[in-house]
Amino acid sequence: MSGPGGLSDEPGERGAEPLLRGRGLTRTFTLPRRSPFQPGPVRHALVDADLDVGAGESVALIGESGSGKSTLVRLLLALDSPSAGSVTFDGRPVAPGRAAGLRWFRRQTGVVLQDPYSSLDPRMLVGDTVAEPLRHLGVPGDHPAMVGDVLERVGLARGDAERWPHELSGGQRQRVALARAVVHGPRLLVGDEPMSALDVTVRAQILGLLQELRDDLGLSLLLVSHDIGLVQHLADRVAVLRDGSIVEQGATDDVLRRPRHPYTRSLVAAVPTID
Numbered sequence: 001m002s003g004p005g006g007l008s009d010e011p012g013e014r015g016a017e018p019l020l021r022g023r024g025l026t027r028t029f030t031l032p033r034r035s036p037f038q039p040g041p042v043r044h045a046l047v048d049a050d051l052d053v054g055a056g057e058s059v060a061l062i063g064e065s066g067s068g069k070s071t072l073v074r075l076l077l078a079l080d081s082p083s084a085g086s087v088t089f090d091g092r093p094v095a096p097g098r099a100a101g102l103r104w105f106r107r108q109t110g111v112v113l114q115d116p117y118s119s120l121d122p123r124m125l126v127g128d129t130v131a132e133p134l135r136h137l138g139v140p141g142d143h144p145a146m147v148g149d150v151l152e153r154v155g156l157a158r159g160d161a162e163r164w165p166h167e168l169s170g171g172q173r174q175r176v177a178l179a180r181a182v183v184h185g186p187r188l189l190v191g192d193e194p195m196s197a198l199d200v201t202v203r204a205q206i207l208g209l210l211q212e213l214r215d216d217l218g219l220s221l222l223l224v225s226h227d228i229g230l231v232q233h234l235a236d237r238v239a240v241l242r243d244g245s246i247v248e249q250g251a252t253d254d255v256l257r258r259p260r261h262p263y264t265r266s267l268v269a270a271v272p273t274i275d
């Protein structure tokens with residue numbers, strides 16, 4: 001733990017217990033064997049990763065394709081089991097397993113994924129898609145009213161509840177996905193490249209919306225993004241992944257302006273301007 005006034009950005013040294021805490025997270029995959037006489041090769045998708053997200057804090061994960069970002073997100077969300085390591089939320093252990101045992105955790109978290117086309121069920125009306133977490137998680141209250149409120153909050157109309165996903169633009173679909181991710185009042189919103197499938201102007205709108213939701217609802221944010229400009233805009237802290245390891249993490253300005261690791265330098269150098 002940090003001393004008086006400690007401002008360290010290292011995980012575990014921030015004084016109070018973070019909202020979400022991952023320690024020693026490791027995930028290996030055994031690939032299919034190439035010959036019947038040899039075991040399949042082992043792929044280390046993630047090795048010994050420590051990551052915290054504090055209450056109200058925004059944390060970004062960056063790193064090239066295949067570096068382990070989605071693997072880390074899946075472990076932190078208990079969508080996959082670690083080969084080693086642990087996750088706690090608000091000090092309480094989170095272990096993948098029976099859905100009922102994780103309901104408390106699901107109520108505290110919301111997730112938005114990359115592709116707004118595949119993340120919405122084409123056979124479900126928008127209103128039913130958005131209401132689904134309320135039903136699944138047994139959230140009390142007037143669900144249609146809650147759905148109407150959240151649709152307005154993400155810049156859609158209450159009447160859009162009666163529309164089908166195929167009637168919506170990509171940006172509107174991503175708004176629906178966001179509505180669905182926050183309808184049950186989570187404390188942590190997780191996005192795995194939630195904007196990479198959108199064009200530039202829509203991306204700016206969704207970015208603004210994400211900031212608004214975070215600020216109005218007091219959400220913590222964990223965001224995977226290839227977009228360094230977006231990360232700079234949105235994140236308080238950044239963790240840089242390479243080949244399954246976190247090679248550097250710290251305050252966004254420090255990491256992006258004064259990268260310590262050569263790999264981070266090369267990532268940042270690939271961006272035209274950092275302002």
Ligand SMILES: Nc1ncnc2c1ncn2[C@@H]1O[C@H](COP(=O)(O)OP(=O)(O)OP(=O)(O)O)[C@@H](O)[C@H]1O
Nearest residue numbers: 029043044045063064065066067068069070071072
């Ligand atoms: N189910 C799986 N079986 C085998 N290998 C896997 C599996 N899931 C992920 N991997 C491997 O783990 C490594 C990390 O993958 P991951 O999806 O976490 O990368 P990523 O950083 O999210 O990449 P991208 O930016 O392309 O989404 C990759 O080498 C990937 O091939």
Ligand SMILES: [Mg+2]
Nearest residue numbers: 069070071192
């Ligand atoms: Mg990924």
